[in-house]
Amino acid sequence: MSDSSDRLPRHVGIIMDGNGRWAMERGLRREHGHSKGADAVRRVVRASRRIGLDALTLFAFSSQNWDRPPREVFHLMHLLRRYLIEERAEILDNGIRLTTVGDIQRLPRMVLRPLTELMEASAHNREMVLCLALSYGGRETIASAARDVARAVARGDIDPESVDAELFGRFLPTSELLPPLDLLIRTSGERRISNFFLWEVAYAELHFSEALWPDFGEPELWNALNDYANRERRFGLTSAQIKAQLEERELPGRPALSGVVADPLVEPGH
Known part of the structure; x- marks a missing residue:
């Protein structure tokens, strides 16, 4: 494959885990780990932009994190405000x-205001x-989408027999905001x-x-990106089918395939 950008995932999600353990291993309070974690956010966002990813999603605060000690929640909100x-x-x-x-309306005003202002100011960036x-949870988001589908059916806007995976997916917030998730990274x-x-x-690859x-x-x-580039993404097909598609791609005048990667990436300069 001639262009390394063909082997990059378009959308990477990261579960940022290990702040508390990092602090405990050093005899520090968990808040110190979260502060160092905020520095890692800056590094990874800059690197992702420089590498050329289309989208990066960071799992910053879950629906369940509201149950953590109030002092820790307050510190996390303060870090988020400072980052914004x-x-x-x-x-x-x-x-x-x-x-x-996620349910951002649960966020305190000190966070919600700079968050919404920056989203509005950056809305046209590409x-x-x-x-x-x-304040995000996968189960909660799916349940919310199911309620929206049920309301649409009750209004007569949707035939219940037409509800399939593709239609249901359109009711999820990510359907309009982000490209499909290609690679999910979890740390720690x-x-x-x-x-x-x-x-x-x-159908995302996990690292x-x-x-x-x-x-x-x-x-x-x-x-993680090199690991992804070495994967064969089959989407339910066989290796032989993927190979045939790659060979067909190489024919003159054929459009490029998306989602299938074969050759490893290398960091520039290495």
């Missing part, structure tokens, strides 16, 4: 469009989409999805990094 304020200029100057998924999953060595993008992850989130940076991101 301090990174505003860089986000706008680099053509990044900020968006969100270089990369940065999506923050805030944990191997679970934790209620994140349960619908969207159906589990041993690095705790505060230690995650561009080298670890490249490791």
